[in-house]
Amino acid sequence: MRSIKERTNRLGQEEDQEFSMHDDLMFDVAVVGAGPAGLAFTRSLAGAGLTVVLIEGQDEAALRDPAFDGREIALTHNSIRLLKSLDAWDRIPAQDISDLREARVLDGGSPFALTFDAGGADRLGVLIPNHLIRRALFEVVEGQPGVTLMAGRRVATCVVQGAAPRGRVVLDDGATIRAKLIVAADSRFSGVRDQLGVGVEMNRLGRSMMVCRMRHDQAHGHVATEWFDHRQTVALLPVADSQERVSSVVITLAAPAIADLMRLSPQAFAVEMERRLKGRLTGLELIGTRHAYPLATTWSRRFAGEGFALIGDAAVGMHPVTAHGFNLGLRGQETLAKVLKSARGGDIGSERVLARYERDHRLASWPLYQGTNALVRLFTEETPPARLARGAALRAGQATAPFKRVVKRMLTA
């Protein structure tokens, strides 16, 4: 990967103003956003003979060594396979990978649990801290020929028009990039999507999710628990730890209540969480930082069109409760990369070529997006009929082998 730092640093200087206006930088593909989806996609294009510019708002140091962001990403077997094929898997330290052997879903104070075990497999999936996935993907992209990184720059404007190369991206420092294809990987609140005039169905849920690591007395046994309690949802995720006494604690509440939790001292926070967990874990101690994420789900009206494509959260912003966001993002970027490679020298920005990505990724995403949203509605509705319905749903789910098979296939596929 070539860094364009020297050249673009000069763009801000007076003598280069004219140069910056007239000398557009030309690439086959401009990827906006070096999050996990943008990085994975860039890597998937290795060997395709395409020049790629990767534009990212964060600076290079933050990409090379991303800070812990609280997210522990549950990865399916398919995602593990994909990370291996991208040469990223071996760059994630083995001691930071936590096996997921069983998942339990609990409803309120009911002792009943819907459980999913690994069956014949050794594990349902794995949990890996998000920043380590980002770091591993950055490492593989860093050595990739044909890739130019423009870090510490944000996209100011972005249009697709005229004949190829149709894409024109102007950065906040005035640099202009021309590309046959613009790929938006700039999060569920994608500015590029807006600039390109792509509509989005966005549901701001008014709730936030707080994530942090906590030490506790009980061993977690590599079991993940999703507990839909009244007015709060709690997930306890097993973190890799030799004594199995560290979990990622994920709590979803109304946004102001999360803000209150964030303000508590570490000691007061531990006391409050023990109260909220109602004895499920004791001896709680906060390890490291707390992170809050406002919850919004998004579904883009289009995933691709003439000269552009959307990947990762920019295409589909899943509710994190079913842990599908990045798994789906990985799948989508693989689909898009295959479509571009199969164009074999044809126009990679043409709507005709990109239609296959649009169709295939929509088909793969729609059931997961709708299914997850239905689950969230069922489990967060507080009316007595809704509470009855979810108790019944859990029991029916546990008793229905095909249902459990489908859910398990989703977890382990």
Ligand SMILES: Cc1cc2nc3c(=O)[nH]c(=O)nc-3n(C[C@H](O)[C@H](O)[C@H](O)COP(=O)(O)OP(=O)(O)OC[C@H]3O[C@@H](n4cnc5c(N)ncnc54)[C@H](O)[C@@H]3O)c2cc1C
């Ligand atoms: C609490 C939590 C738990 C989760 N757990 C799971 C899980 O268990 N399993 C799972 O599969 N998924 C999970 N997810 C979802 C997963 O984190 C996301 O799907 C994933 O991070 C999306 O990656 P992305 O690259 O599309 O977007 P992002 O990670 O949002 O990255 C977008 C990048 O674009 C950059 N950017 C934005 N705008 C611009 C601009 N204008 N110019 C330049 N750069 C820009 C940003 O700096 C950022 O680096 C979870 C999410 C949360 C919040």
